Amino acid sequence: MSVPVSPLAPPALAALPEIAGVRIATAEAGIKYKNRTDLLMMVFDRPAAVAGVFTRSKCPSAPVDLCRDNLAQGFARALVVNSGNANAFTGRRGREATALTAEAAAKAAGCEPSEVFLASTGVIGEPLDAARFAPLLEGLVTSAGADRWREAAEAIMTTDTYPKLATRSVSIDGCAVTINGIAKGAGMIAPDMATMLSFLATDAAIAAPALQAMLKEAVEPSFNSVTVDSDTSTSDTLLLFATGSAAARGCPAIDDPKDPRLGEFRQALASLLLDLARQVARDGEGARKEIQVTVQGATSDQAAKRIALSIANSPLVKTAVAGEDANWGRVVMAVGKAGEEADRDRLAIHFGDIRVAVGGERDPDYSEAAASQVMRRPEIPITVELGLGNGRWTVYSCDLTKEYVAINGDYRS
Amino acid sequence: MSVPVSPLAPPALAALPEIAGVRIATAEAGIKYKNRTDLLMMVFDRPAAVAGVFTRSKCPSAPVDLCRDNLAQGFARALVVNSGNANAFTGRRGREATALTAEAAAKAAGCEPSEVFLASTGVIGEPLDAARFAPLLEGLVTSAGADRWREAAEAIMTTDTYPKLATRSVSIDGCAVTINGIAKGAGMIAPDMATMLSFLATDAAIAAPALQAMLKEAVEPSFNSVTVDSDTSTSDTLLLFATGSAAARGCPAIDDPKDPRLGEFRQALASLLLDLARQVARDGEGARKEIQVTVQGATSDQAAKRIALSIANSPLVKTAVAGEDANWGRVVMAVGKAGEEADRDRLAIHFGDIRVAVGGERDPDYSEAAASQVMRRPEIPITVELGLGNGRWTVYSCDLTKEYVAINGDYRS
Numbered sequence: 001m002s003v004p005v006s007p008l009a010p011p012a013l014a015a016l017p018e019i020a021g022v023r024i025a026t027a028e029a030g031i032k033y034k035n036r037t038d039l040l041m042m043v044f045d046r047p048a049a050v051a052g053v054f055t056r057s058k059c060p061s062a063p064v065d066l067c068r069d070n071l072a073q074g075f076a077r078a079l080v081v082n083s084g085n086a087n088a089f090t091g092r093r094g095r096e097a098t099a100l101t102a103e104a105a106a107k108a109a110g111c112e113p114s115e116v117f118l119a120s121t122g123v124i125g126e127p128l129d130a131a132r133f134a135p136l137l138e139g140l141v142t143s144a145g146a147d148r149w150r151e152a153a154e155a156i157m158t159t160d161t162y163p164k165l166a167t168r169s170v171s172i173d174g175c176a177v178t179i180n181g182i183a184k185g186a187g188m189i190a191p192d193m194a195t196m197l198s199f200l201a202t203d204a205a206i207a208a209p210a211l212q213a214m215l216k217e218a219v220e221p222s223f224n225s226v227t228v229d230s231d232t233s234t235s236d237t238l239l240l241f242a243t244g245s246a247a248a249r250g251c252p253a254i255d256d257p258k259d260p261r262l263g264e265f266r267q268a269l270a271s272l273l274l275d276l277a278r279q280v281a282r283d284g285e286g287a288r289k290e291i292q293v294t295v296q297g298a299t300s301d302q303a304a305k306r307i308a309l310s311i312a313n314s315p316l317v318k319t320a321v322a323g324e325d326a327n328w329g330r331v332v333m334a335v336g337k338a339g340e341e342a343d344r345d346r347l348a349i350h351f352g353d354i355r356v357a358v359g360g361e362r363d364p365d366y367s368e369a370a371a372s373q374v375m376r377r378p379e380i381p382i383t384v385e386l387g388l389g390n391g392r393w394t395v396y397s398c399d400l401t402k403e404y405v406a407i408n409g410d411y412r413s
Numbered sequence: 414m415s416v417p418v419s420p421l422a423p424p425a426l427a428a429l430p431e432i433a434g435v436r437i438a439t440a441e442a443g444i445k446y447k448n449r450t451d452l453l454m455m456v457f458d459r460p461a462a463v464a465g466v467f468t469r470s471k472c473p474s475a476p477v478d479l480c481r482d483n484l485a486q487g488f489a490r491a492l493v494v495n496s497g498n499a500n501a502f503t504g505r506r507g508r509e510a511t512a513l514t515a516e517a518a519a520k521a522a523g524c525e526p527s528e529v530f531l532a533s534t535g536v537i538g539e540p541l542d543a544a545r546f547a548p549l550l551e552g553l554v555t556s557a558g559a560d561r562w563r564e565a566a567e568a569i570m571t572t573d574t575y576p577k578l579a580t581r582s583v584s585i586d587g588c589a590v591t592i593n594g595i596a597k598g599a600g601m602i603a604p605d606m607a608t609m610l611s612f613l614a615t616d617a618a619i620a621a622p623a624l625q626a627m628l629k630e631a632v633e634p635s636f637n638s639v640t641v642d643s644d645t646s647t648s649d650t651l652l653l654f655a656t657g658s659a660a661a662r663g664c665p666a667i668d669d670p671k672d673p674r675l676g677e678f679r680q681a682l683a684s685l686l687l688d689l690a691r692q693v694a695r696d697g698e699g700a701r702k703e704i705q706v707t708v709q710g711a712t713s714d715q716a717a718k719r720i721a722l723s724i725a726n727s728p729l730v731k732t733a734v735a736g737e738d739a740n741w742g743r744v745v746m747a748v749g750k751a752g753e754e755a756d757r758d759r760l761a762i763h764f765g766d767i768r769v770a771v772g773g774e775r776d777p778d779y780s781e782a783a784a785s786q787v788m789r790r791p792e793i794p795i796t797v798e799l800g801l802g803n804g805r806w807t808v809y810s811c812d813l814t815k816e817y818v819a820i821n822g823d824y825r826s
Contacts, residue, residue, distance in 0.1 A: 057749030059757040089745045091758065091774030124742025125775045229728040231743075232750035315642040315728070315813075316821055323822035329537025330644075332502045336470030337645035344472040344502065361504030362538045400728075401822070402815040408729055409736035409813070 008282035008290055008378060008398075009162040016149035016167045016180045021046060021243025022201045023144035026155040029133035032084030032122055037155035039133050040081040041140040042199065043109055047075040048241040050117065051211035053219050055236035061088035063118040064235060066098045070114050074208030076241055077111035079199060080118050080137065081156050083184075086195060087120040087128040088234040097130040104134035108141040119237045121158055121184065121195040153182040156197055159407065160184050164279040168268035173261040175251035177204040181272050185228070185280030195235035196223065198276055204265060205244035205253035213257035214266055215240050222273035225305070226396045227312050228284035229404070240269075281396040286403030289321050290396065292381045298391030303340040305393035310338035311382065318400035321380050326371035328356040335384060346387035351375065421695035421703055421791060421811075422575040429562035429580045429593045434459060434656025435614045436557035439568040442546035445497030445535055450568035452546050453494040454553040455612065456522055460488040461654040463530065464625035466632050468649035474501035476531040477648060479511045483527050487621030489654055490524035492612060493531050493550065494569050496597075500533040500541040501647040510543040517547035521554040532610050532650045534571055534597065566595040569610055572820065573597050577692040581681035586674040588664035590617040594685050598641070598693030609636065609649045611689055617678060618657035618666035626670035627679055628653050635686035638718070639809045640725050641697035642817070653682075694809040699816030702734055703809065705794045711804030716753040718806035723751035724795065731813035734793050739784035741769040748797060759800035764788065 021044055029039040052071050054064050070076075080101055087094050102113040109116070120128060153163035164183040169176060183198035206214075215238070223238060247253050254262060282290050293312045298304035311317055311334040320327035328349045335342050345360035352374035355363050374380065380399075434457055442452040465484050467477050483489075493514055500507050515526040522529070533541060566576035577596040582589060596611035619627075628651070636651060660666050667675060695703050706725045711717035724730055724747040733740035741762045748755050758773035765787035768776050787793065793812075 055749075056752075057746070058751075058753075058755040059745050059749030059760070086742075089742060089757065089760075089770065089774060091772060093774065124745060125770065127775075231727050231729045231746060234746055234749055314644050315817070316644045319818050319822035322818065325822070329499075329502060332472050332537060333470070333644060333647055336468075336472030336647055338471075339469075340471075342471040345504065347472070347502075357502065357538065359504060361502060361506065362540075399822075400818060402818045404728070405732050405735065405813060405815045405818055409732035409738070 005161045006283045006287055008287060010279070013150065013163060014165040014167055016165055017178055018146035019178055019180055019201045019243065020203045020245035021048065022241070023146055024148040024152050025140035025144035026148065026151045027136050027140060029082065029136060031082055031133065037151065038083045039136065040152050040155040041105070041137060041144065042079040042152070043141055043144050044077050044241060044243055046243065047077055047115065048243045049074060049206060049208040049211050050076040051208060051215040051240045053215055053238045055233055057232055057234045059089060059234050061086055061120060061235040062090060062094035062098045063087055063120045064237060066102065067117050067237060067239070070117060073114060075115055076117050077115040078105045078109040079239065080105050080116065081197065082120050082133065083156050083158055084122040085120060085126055085128045086122050086124050086235050088124045090125065090127050093127045097128045100130045100134055104137050108138040117239055119197050119235070121156065121197055121235055124234065149180055149182060156182070156184045158184065159285060160283055162283060164276055164283070166272045166275040168272045170264040170268040172204055172254070172265055173252050175246060175249065177202055177246045177251060177265070179268055179272055181276050183276040183280055185283060195233040196280060198223065198238045200240040200272070202242050203246040204242050205247040205251060206242045207255040210255055210257040211240055211242055214262070214269055218270040218273050222270065222277040225394065226277045226281040227309060228281060228398055278396050281398050284398035285407045286401040287398035288401055289399045290379045291318070291321055291398060292379060292394060292396055294381065294383045294394045295386065296383070296392040297386040297388055299341050299389045300391040301393055304391040305395065306340050307335055307338040307342070307384065308393050308395040310334045311384070312395045312397035315400055318397070321375070322399035322401045324372065324375040326351050326356060326368070326375050331382060331384065332357070341388060342386055343388065348385040350383040352381050418574045419696045419700055421700060423692070426563065426576060427578040427580055429578055430591055431559035432591055432593055432614045432656065433616045433658035434461065435654070436559055437561040437565050438553035438557035439561065439564045440549050440553060442495065442549060444495055444546065450564065451496045452549065453565050453568040454518070454550060454557065455492040455565070456554055456557050457490050457654060457656055459656065460490055460528065461656045462487060462619060462621040462624050463489040464621060464628040464653045466628055466651045468646055470645055470647045472502060472647050474499055474533060474648040475503060475507035475511045476500055476533045477650060479515065480530050480650060480652070483530060486527060488528055489530050490528040491518045491522040492652065493518050493529065494610065495533050495546065496569050496571055497535040498533060498539055498541045499535045499537050499648050501537045503538065503540050506540045510541045513543045513547055517550050521551040530652055532648070534569065534610055534648055537647065562593055562595060569595070569597045571597065572698060573696055575696060577689055579685045579688040581685045583677040583681040585617055585667070585678055586665050588659060588662065590615055590659045590664060590678070592681055592685055594689050596689040596693055598696060609646060609693060611636065611651045613653040615655050616659040617655050618660040618664055619655045620668040623668055623670040624653055624655055627675070627682055631683040631686050635683065635690040638807065639690045639694040640722060641694060641811055691809050694811050697811035698820045699814040700811035701814055702812045703792045704731070704734055704811060705792060705807060705809055707794070707796045707807045708799065709796070709805040710799040710801055712754050712802045713804040714806055717804040718808065719753050720748055720751040720755070720797065721806050721808040723747045724797070725808045725810035728813055731810070734788070735812035735814045737785065737788040739764050739769060739781070739788050744795060744797065745770070754801060755799055756801065761798040763796040765794050
């Protein structure tokens with residue numbers, strides 16, 4: 001089945017500059033796909049500080065286990081990613097495949113296996129034949145170049161309809177540094193053919209613990225606030241590498257996450273992650289509209305987030321958006337089922353700038369025509385005011401269309 | 414849009430006997446639908462003991478508020494149900510509509526408004542014009558008859574494709590009594606056009622507190638263990654009325670829920686509720702297959718239930734079932750995301766009697782052909798063995814098809 005590019009794709013892909021200390025190569029390993037790249041290697045010629053955030057699944061993939069183990073020491077020399085096979089729920093053979101890949105990558109890059117990071121995305125439960133691509137890694141290290149971020153983003157795609165790229169330039173204490181990032185998504189997450197993977201690199205000289213603290217904070221309002229279908233992958237992986245090569249240009253080396261000189265970097269990291277996360281939502285399987293759910297006036301930010309997720313994950317809200325139906329009754333339903341404090345008679349709901357409900361009933365000035373106008377847009381902002389406190393959160397999602405069902409269910413029909 | 418009868422409908426509708434002390438009437442009130450009944454009245458000529466279980470939504474409908482209030486005194490003389498309008502999120506006007514209906518019903522039945530129970534199902538947020546049908550209630554009381562359970566089940570339908578009926582005959586201390594039940598569902602729950610409502614009546618002489626205790630217990634493995642789309646209505650209502658008229662035939666009157674003479678009744682009540690609940694799942698919007706998810710070996714029954722619901726609510730599992738795809742990787746994903754204890758390397762998964770995964774990987778004897786055979790059946794049993802403890806639960810659901818999206822999203826296309 002051929003799937004057209006999402007109507008929500010960015011008009012032009014971001015052009016990513018080189019990051020000193022990062023070299024990239026891709027290959028067609030034929031793991032599952034034909035006539036496209038499915039293997040990515042990133043090489044850090046000097047040890048890069050690394051931070052990572054992973055799926056909360058109790059059934060994580062073998063590469064997630066390996067990354068968690070290797071993260072403890074805080075340095076990376078190589079990243080190897082394959083698409084087409086998730087190496088998840090593959091038992092002993094899965095661990096053998098990650099060990100084999102890490103050893104081959106370490107040999108090729110001239111480092112220890114514990115300095116190699118891995119990610120896999122694709123089919124679950126199918127043994128990954130690492131012997132098939134391990135021999136390619138030496139050639140990748142030799143041929144790797146700094147100007148291949150787009151190729152990197154393309155090699156990790158599964159059911160994505162466009163590669164996801166973003167970049168930010170910021171100053172640390174007056175010295176310019178860059179952050180680049182790529183991501184893949186599609187289902188959030190369709191373990192058979194997808195997984196959220198994202199890899200970032202910067203030339204800033206920031207130590208691993210500070211990097212980890214900033215990444216963990218930035219992931220909450222971004223990747224942890226997007227949902228396509230409420231399904232969490234066994235394989236979600238987000239890694240941030242800091243080569244530190246900017247130090248050679250006189251940029252400061254920073255250890256402390258609270259160092260005030262990181263202010264701009266922290267903001268740029270948050271903005272870049274949100275950019276990538278929204279690109280993932282906007283390329284959700286079958287998506288035709290982005291849904292932006294903001295809940296405010298909740299008893300806490302966490303309560304606001306739970307209610308926003310309840311709305312964004314509701315199949316009935318998502319199908320209504322697909323049908324361009326300003327069905328605010330379903331928003332009331334999703335607020336009610338979230339389990340967080342809510343007072344029916346204080347609720348107000350906006351679709352875009354149209355207030356559709358207030359004080360526990362339909363807005364007296366409600367105009368079906370005005371609300372329908374909002375629903376025809378590609379982005380649908382839904383705002384719920386609870387009137388209870390100062391808690392606030394925004395979640396990004398997409399609509400639920402027949403194409404989602406077709407992509408995920410039409411194997412035999 | 415005309416929707417064909419679910420392929421999972423029972424081959425024949427259950428024929429419900431009369432229950433002494435219950436009279437039923439229906440009418441075409443034209444609340445929303447044309448050329449069909451949309452108003453149901455049940456009259457109990459003597460006060461019936463009543464028990465009820467309601468939605469956990471924080472935004473309950475006005476009739477749910479009224480039922481909760483009136484339940485305290487434990488007796489009912491009349492039930493009025495309308496379809497086509499949920500009277501939910503209707504604010505002050507919603508409360509005025511329930512008050513007006515209760516007063517009109519009380520006047521017609523010759524009782525107090527506090528002895529009247531109400532339920533409404535249909536559109537949310539639209540004011541319910543109770544003045545339209547209140548004048549009909551007096552005629553309904555006059556014309557009500559005991560042999561109209563099927564008419565009752567039909568009058569409360571919304572997007573249901575068949576009426577849901579069940580009956581059980583049991584003995585209490587050697588004396589035969591009957592339990593009848595009707596239900597409506599469709600989405601679980603599509604607030605725009607659906608809500609789970611169920612009404613039961615028995616001639617047994619059981620006091621309200623005992624009735625309430627048994628109902629609460631029986632609802633957990635039945636109505637609280639079905640899910641169509643994970644969306645909870647503002648209006649879910651389950652009421653059980655006991656007329657006590659069997660006492661005139663010498664049946665015992667029972668006050669204590671622990672009375673051992675209730676054993677058979679308790680079992681029949683559980684079986685009848687499960688029967689109705691499964692009829693609701695099998696008539697889920699767009700459903701073509703019933704999914705029966707059993708999780709065993711969990712650390713507790715509640716943990717098993719949470720994992721079973723995570724599987725049964727997963728859009729990816731449900732679309733795979735729709736596509737007749739034995740995609741056990743998505744079951745692993747859903748176990749992993751449930752948040753309950755699970756050990757990937759001890760998991761075993763069965764589709765029907767075919768073991769597809771064991772010991773954290775694909776079953777060595779896995780046969781795609783055998784698994785596909787199971788997936789072609791109308792009922793798909795999925796069993797997950799966690800190998801951790803004795804916790805066990807079964808949840809009933811249905812597949813997610815393009816028809817679900819069409820029913821809930823095709824308003825403007």
